[in-house]
Amino acid sequence: MSLTVQPTERAERGAVRLGSLTLGAGPAVVIGGPGADARWIDLRERRGRPAGGTAADALAEVRACWAGPVLVEPSSADDLARIAAEADGVVVGAAWTRDLRLVRAVSRLGLPVVVQRGPATSLEEWLAVADYCAADAGDRVVLCEGGGRGRAGSPAAPPDLALMRGARERSGRPVLAGLGDDPALAAAAVAAGADGLLLSPDPSRRTTAAAQEAVRIVGALTRREEPGSVPAARGAIDRVDAALAVLLERRAELAGTVQRLKPVGGFAGRDLERERRLVAEMARRAPSLGEARLAPIMNAVIEAGLHLAEERRAGESRGGAVPPAGERVADGLRGRAPGAGEGRAGSAPGPGERA
Numbered sequence: 001m002s003l004t005v006q007p008t009e010r011a012e013r014g015a016v017r018l019g020s021l022t023l024g025a026g027p028a029v030v031i032g033g034p035g036a037d038a039r040w041i042d043l044r045e046r047r048g049r050p051a052g053g054t055a056a057d058a059l060a061e062v063r064a065c066w067a068g069p070v071l072v073e074p075s076s077a078d079d080l081a082r083i084a085a086e087a088d089g090v091v092v093g094a095a096w097t098r099d100l101r102l103v104r105a106v107s108r109l110g111l112p113v114v115v116q117r118g119p120a121t122s123l124e125e126w127l128a129v130a131d132y133c134a135a136d137a138g139d140r141v142v143l144c145e146g147g148g149r150g151r152a153g154s155p156a157a158p159p160d161l162a163l164m165r166g167a168r169e170r171s172g173r174p175v176l177a178g179l180g181d182d183p184a185l186a187a188a189a190v191a192a193g194a195d196g197l198l199l200s201p202d203p204s205r206r207t208t209a210a211a212q213e214a215v216r217i218v219g220a221l222t223r224r225e226e227p228g229s230v231p232a233a234r235g236a237i238d239r240v241d242a243a244l245a246v247l248l249e250r251r252a253e254l255a256g257t258v259q260r261l262k263p264v265g266g267f268a269g270r271d272l273e274r275e276r277r278l279v280a281e282m283a284r285r286a287p288s289l290g291e292a293r294l295a296p297i298m299n300a301v302i303e304a305g306l307h308l309a310e311e312r313r314a315g316e317s318r319g320g321a322v323p324p325a326g327e328r329v330a331d332g333l334r335g336r337a338p339g340a341g342e343g344r345a346g347s348a349p350g351p352g353e354r355a
């Protein structure tokens with residue numbers, strides 16, 4: 001059977017459901033082993049194992065400890081009946097894209113299909129295979145760039161992120177970045193528009209955690225979400241808060257560095273003009289909040305940084321360590337620490353204060 005390569009029409013971007021998970025709308029997802037949003041089984045790689053090599057064994061093993069979505073890459077057409085009965089999606093691995101008989105059989109299972117591109121497959125061929133699957137799979141097709149091993153078990157290919165982005169724009173289909181066991185490109189992949197990351201079926205906990213952190217932090221900065229329920233909106237807020245926390249911690253470190261470098265640091269060396277300017281600059285990027293609402297927020301952020309810097313300096317001059325975070329937080333909750341409120345960013349009143 002040969003494949004006619006036709007230019008793929010640019011399509012509206014759709015979302016594809018994989019069991020309880022949605023790919024292509026909402027947050028980016030991580031597919032891998034334990035701890036990920038979805039798990040997957042590579043039967044090709046398991047073939048020949050003394051135990052767990054059949055679709056039945058492998059699915060039973062995963063289902064025993066995981067109720068969420070499971071994807072399976074078949075080892076041969078013999079696996080398809082079991083996959084159709086028990087999996088939430090099927091992976092057409094890079095090595096299969098030229099076996100159009102298997103591709104057709106897979107796309108007739110009634111499950112969503114993930115079409116992985118291997119290093120030897122061009123963008124045109126890849127999109128054509130996806131269209132070919134879509135005809136039978138009711139358009140429930142996801143593209144996966146990279147991560148596939150060749151037939152001889154050659155190492156996983158890193159994803160070409162520009163190609164992945166182009167495929168997403170041209171096809172309108174959700175895209176995954178295949179990362180195997182290396183999370184180094186996780187943040188870059190999410191920034192480049194990946195709707196999810198496909199790790200190896202059995203990555204280390206560290207790999208999964210690193211991928212999830214990239215999805216959360218970079219996704220909060222780069223993905224526009226339109227949640228339609230309270231839990232989804234809260235999930236989106238949690239991701240933005242995670243990104244804010246990372247930035248606030250980094251900002252506090254940098255503010256501490258400035259205090260050490262300035263001739264007069266801490267509250268005594270406060271520069272209100274600088275604070276007003278940085279609030280005005282931030283208002284350009286946060287026009288809905290504007291200067292008036294940003295000023296008290298930044299005042300609190302700057303004062304928290306100055307308190308931390310002063311506590312550290314006091315700790316150092318005592319020759320000891322910084323007091324534990326719990327104590328510092330408790331101090332803050334009890335009332336204003338000395339030096340608080342000695343100036344404020346911008347001229348607006350703080351929350352609950354009169355102008």
Ligand SMILES: O=C(O)C(=O)C[C@]1(C(=O)O)C=C[C@@H](O)C=C1
Binds near residue numbers: 271272301305
């Ligand atoms: O830029 C400075 O001079 C700082 O000390 C840093 C910083 C800040 O946290 O951004 C803190 C206090 C100053 O009043 C102004 C700004």
